[in-house]
Amino acid sequence: MMMMHLLLLFVLIVECSSWGNINVSVDQKGGYQISIGDRVWLRSARTAIHVDNKWYSSDDDSLPLINITSGSGFDPQLGDYRDFQLNYDLARGGIHTIIVGHIRDWYSISGISFHLDTGDQILTNTVPLGMNDIRTVFPSFHIEQIDDGDQRGYFTFEGEMAGDDKKHAGRWISSSQIVESGIESGPIVIFNLTQQGEGDLLILSPFSQFMSSSFVQTNTSTLEYGVLGSILSIPSNYNHSMMVFYSPNGINLGIREWGQMMQKEYNRTQKYRSADLTINYLGYYTDNGGYYYYNTEKGVNYEETMVDIRQRLALPIHYLQLDSWWYFKGAGDGVSKWIARPDIFPDGLVNLHRRLNIRLSTSFASNKQTIEYIKNQTICCT
Incomplete structure (x- = not known):
């Protein structure tokens, strides 16, 4: 029995090992974390959805995790990926809807993408949340200093003028206000202060449905991503996604690499530029x-x-x-x-x-x- 547990643990680590120096791991309770090398950079928080004017969340088991499955897939632009599926049961009024959170690690790019499938039912609210709120949560991450050796900073684009109006930077710690306004939030860059922005970094950004999804920060210091809260109805079979992109090449080159990856995914060139x-x-x-x-x-x-x-x-x-x-x-x-x-x-x-x-x-x-x-x-x- 001990040998079987060791074998299962080994398989899990191998299957979640990703491209280059970035890795994602998923535990049996649906928790996930992203590491660079041997250091954890992001730890997951809750998965949740707001429907019928009510929150359903993995935190209180009102959105329970059924199981975790895995597979593989192919994207026409970015190629092959491994897909880990967190399957949740949304039960309301006797109707069960399977909500699936996908975690994809890619063979050809240094990134982990998160995709939320909201199931085969229309998800409606009659009372909207605010436009600076979200009504689906996946993924979500703790904003935290993990240990004394964790010296990370961030900067982000936010507001008008393509995010230039309210751009700001600071320490990646629980007391920092990373996102000031959900609907105006933009990509977030997390980097190692000890490397003075010249080494490892992560870029967190929307990967699809750019106009209807956003980042928000909760009062419990978690960063959450999802559909804008002011949207009353989410259509059936809806999907949106977010990318966590890694570069070892510092802020300037890393952002350029992220942009090139996004252009490749959406088949954009430098023609007009x-x-x-x-x-x-x-x-x-x-x-x-x-x-x-x-x-x-x-x-x-x-x-x-x-x-x-x-x-x-x-x-x-x-x-x-x-x-x-x-x-x-x-x-x-x-x-x-x-x-x-x-x-x-x-x-x-x-x-x-x-x-x-x-x-x-x-x-x-x-x-x-x-x-x-x-x-x-x-x-x-x-």
């Missing part, structure tokens, strides 16, 4: 930080200021960037009318373009009011 005028050629910017950001030359309007810049600038610029100062704005400074204000460009944007004889890169700040405006407009530029 390579053809982008604003990336490949020199331009003049009136963005935040520039002298002409909400500022003109003395005694003249913005139109004459832009013409003067064009005439006096000796540099071989290929375009001129016009920031958010030129159009009509409404609530939250979003676009209300994407046309030139007469006090800014008296002759209009088209005539300014003719006078400058150069490409224009124009700002378009958006919010809910902007979306309503776009629905009723045909916007085109020359």
Whole structure:
């Protein structure tokens, strides 16, 4: 009997060993942890789902684990993977729905992906949770310093301007506020402070259903991932996923490798980036930080200021960037009318373009009011 236990333990370790230096292990109770080398980086918390205005959770056994199975699969872009399935029983009103949490370790990439299948029933709430909450939880991880030798930091993108507005960093410890606002949360990078960001790191990011899923942080210092709480109905056979990507090459190169992996999965290339005028050629910017950001030359309007810049600038610029100062704005400074204000460009944007004889890169700040405006407009530029 002792030999049989040792054999089963050996098989479990071998089956959960992943690509390179990142490993995932799953115990018989459905707990999982991710390690880099011989050090644990992430330990799992609960699996849960909110339906019929009620939480069902592995914590209190209202979402009990039935069993753990394993298999394999193939992704057309990323290739072969091993799949560990945590099968839960969602029982409500005599209806049993199998909820499956998949943990996939990949042969060709240094990552572990987590996928949640919500089963063959529509999962409905009549009272929504907040948009900064989530209503499915898988995976979830403790935010913690595991021991005295654990010196990890994090940084994350969050908020507007592609996450630049509220980006922040700190220690990966239970008292840190990693995620401030669920719906605005972005990818999270965890790295080793003792390596000064030049060595091992993990990147936690959505892997699918990008607009309907999010990270949240609970008041018990756990990081949870799932469907936005404000969504009332989850369709049958719904699936979403999250990636934990590993790189030994530091923050800059590691993020680039993560991006290349995401591009490969979604069959994206550098085609449009390579053809982008604003990336490949020199331009003049009136963005935040520039002298002409909400500022003109003395005694003249913005139109004459832009013409003067064009005439006096000796540099071989290929375009001129016009920031958010030129159009009509409404609530939250979003676009209300994407046309030139007469006090800014008296002759209009088209005539300014003719006078400058150069490409224009124009700002378009958006919010809910902007979306309503776009629905009723045909916007085109020359």
